[in-house]
Amino acid sequence: MAKDSPLQKRYVKLAKKVSTRTRTRIPSNLKRQICKGCNALLIPGKNATVRIKQKKLRIKCAECGKIQLIPLKQTQ
Numbered sequence: 149m150a151k152d153s154p155l156q157k158r159y160v161k162l163a164k165k166v167s168t169r170t171r172t173r174i175p176s177n178l179k180r181q182i183c184k185g186c187n188a189l190l191i192p193g194k195n196a197t198v199r200i201k202q203k204k205l206r207i208k209c210a211e212c213g214k215i216q217l218i219p220l221k222q223t224q
């Protein structure tokens with residue numbers, strides 16, 4: 149994991165750069181897989197912990213400790 153992490157960060161940075169330059173958006177399902185703190189690609193069980201707390205998806209990056217909260221949609 150540590151070996152390929154600089155490369156994945158580079159690609160995440162590149163994808164962000166391209167999206168801002170071409171004014172296109174990174175799909176939300178992909179966006180939640182990217183750490184806002186260190187641009188790492190979050191893989192649950194590898195470098196990310198995923199928990200559900202108070203109807204929110206809580207994704208914690210193991211590399212920088214940044215926590216992302218995603219509200220869960222109610223299905224009723």
Ligand SMILES: [Zn+2]
Pocket residue numbers: 183184185186187188209210211212213214
């Ligand atoms: Zn991070």
